[in-house]
Amino acid sequence: MTKFLLILLLFPFSLFAWNGSDHQLIGKHALEPVKSNFQLGIPVQVTPLSALLKKLPAGIGDIWHFSNWLGIDPGIDIEEPVPELMGKETVTPIEVLSLYAIDPDDGRDQNLFDRDEKGKPIARYADQKWFGALEGPNSQAFRHIEKPPFSFRKPRSTFGFPFRAVGEASKRAEIWFQLSQLAFELGEDYWGWRFLANSFHYLQDLHNPYHAGQITPEMAFKGFRAWFEWGRQQEGFVGTFAHLISNSHRFFESYVANPRGHDEGLKQQALLALEGRDFQSPLSSVQKLAEEIRDQSNNFFPSLLDAVTEATDPRLLGPITYNSDDPGADNPEQFLRKRDSFQQANQKIFRITHGRFASAGSIMRSVVKKSLDERGKKKTEELIQQLNQLLEYETILLDSESPPHQ
Numbered sequence: 001m002t003k004f005l006l007i008l009l010l011f012p013f014s015l016f017a018w019n020g021s022d023h024q025l026i027g028k029h030a031l032e033p034v035k036s037n038f039q040l041g042i043p044v045q046v047t048p049l050s051a052l053l054k055k056l057p058a059g060i061g062d063i064w065h066f067s068n069w070l071g072i073d074p075g076i077d078i079e080e081p082v083p084e085l086m087g088k089e090t091v092t093p094i095e096v097l098s099l100y101a102i103d104p105d106d107g108r109d110q111n112l113f114d115r116d117e118k119g120k121p122i123a124r125y126a127d128q129k130w131f132g133a134l135e136g137p138n139s140q141a142f143r144h145i146e147k148p149p150f151s152f153r154k155p156r157s158t159f160g161f162p163f164r165a166v167g168e169a170s171k172r173a174e175i176w177f178q179l180s181q182l183a184f185e186l187g188e189d190y191w192g193w194r195f196l197a198n199s200f201h202y203l204q205d206l207h208n209p210y211h212a213g214q215i216t217p218e219m220a221f222k223g224f225r226a227w228f229e230w231g232r233q234q235e236g237f238v239g240t241f242a243h244l245i246s247n248s249h250r251f252f253e254s255y256v257a258n259p260r261g262h263d264e265g266l267k268q269q270a271l272l273a274l275e276g277r278d279f280q281s282p283l284s285s286v287q288k289l290a291e292e293i294r295d296q297s298n299n300f301f302p303s304l305l306d307a308v309t310e311a312t313d314p315r316l317l318g319p320i321t322y323n324s325d326d327p328g329a330d331n332p333e334q335f336l337r338k339r340d341s342f343q344q345a346n347q348k349i350f351r352i353t354h355g356r357f358a359s360a361g362s363i364m365r366s367v368v369k370k371s372l373d374e375r376g377k378k379k380t381e382e383l384i385q386q387l388n389q390l391l392e393y394e395t396i397l398l399d400s401e402s403p404p405h406q
């Protein structure tokens with residue numbers, strides 16, 4: 001019995017978010033209507049990251065220590081431009097905010113493990129162990145997915161283990177937001193916008209119900225059956241559950257990113273839902289806001305999972321692996337199950353997407369407004385102290401009034 005419970009405790013989450021192109025489209029559609037209001041079309045000079053680092057205290061004034069401070073993989077080049085902006089000397093804030101929302105999927109949140117005395121990878125952060133993989137692309141899940149605490153009022157959507165909230169996505173949204181404010185305070189506008197785009201990434205992830213839930217009791221039941229039928233040999237216990245959720249998650253994201261044929265109209269409508277001029281003001285912290293988004297998305301998790309299961313071929317609940325990554329990505333169209341209930345399930349998938357996109361549009365505008373409103377209100381030292389707290393970084397990095405590199 002104890003072993004059984006322990007195994008249950010390891011229900012894994014599955015990974016990835018909106019497809020990269022959708023991450024970029026969200027910012028573009030959300031901000032275009034307020035581009036002139038918020039002056040997002042006025043070009044800023046592209047400056048090297050080293051220019052920003054020079055203005056920071058010595059303890060975090062080089063790329064290795066800076067990355068280490070942020071708790072990201074120092075081996076990842078976070079300065080790498082997207083192909084669209086390669087070689088450009090100036091870029092507009094709206095370009096940066098939309099195109100660089102994909103940055104956090106660059107590997108920075110992956111492979112963040114320590115090693116035991118035998119050299120075996122062990123978790124560095126408390127929530128990592130609930131997400132399975134410590135190495136490889138799936139190891140970023142603990143930063144990009146967040147499940148709310150279990151609630152008796154919402155037992156299906158908040159089902160999973162542990163019962164507490166698990167995942168760091170809302171905190172990451174706050175960290176990159178504060179880092180963005182720090183860059184603006186230091187006069188490095190390009191990095192201010194780029195780090196704000198990075199904060200956007202986590203807020204966009206949390207708008208995806210698959211990023212705000214773990215598993216439903218029904219899917220857990222299907223997982224037990226699959227484990228018994230074929231999972232034992234192929235995937236192991238935990239792996240079987242991960243496999244089923246991952247197939248569903250990946251199908252959803254690639255289908256929504258690229259609904260060929262008759263569903264393009266529904267996708268277009270969802271993109272239009274991002275547009276608008278409304279925003280919330282004033283906002284509490286970005287982290288608090290991110291948690292609210294998480295809880296709203298979580299409400300849709302069971303119905304989305306059900307609708308995807310209804311609309312797709314039962315093969316996705318079997319041993320085959322749905323691949324959403326190029327090269328060799330599967331065509332979602334080939335996994336649709338067009339029986340009588342298909343239209344209804346399909347409508348539901350897009351209705352939920354439409355609603356989440358509408359929220360994302362308003363949130364992106366609200367966070368830009370918050371960023372504009374709060375600029376100049378906090379000094380460099382205060383922002384660094386605040387980041388130290390968020391990053392649980394104990395060493396006090398502030399050593400002097402003037403930056404050491406000048």
Ligand SMILES: [Zn+2]
Nearest residue numbers: 017105144205
């Ligand atoms: Zn993500």
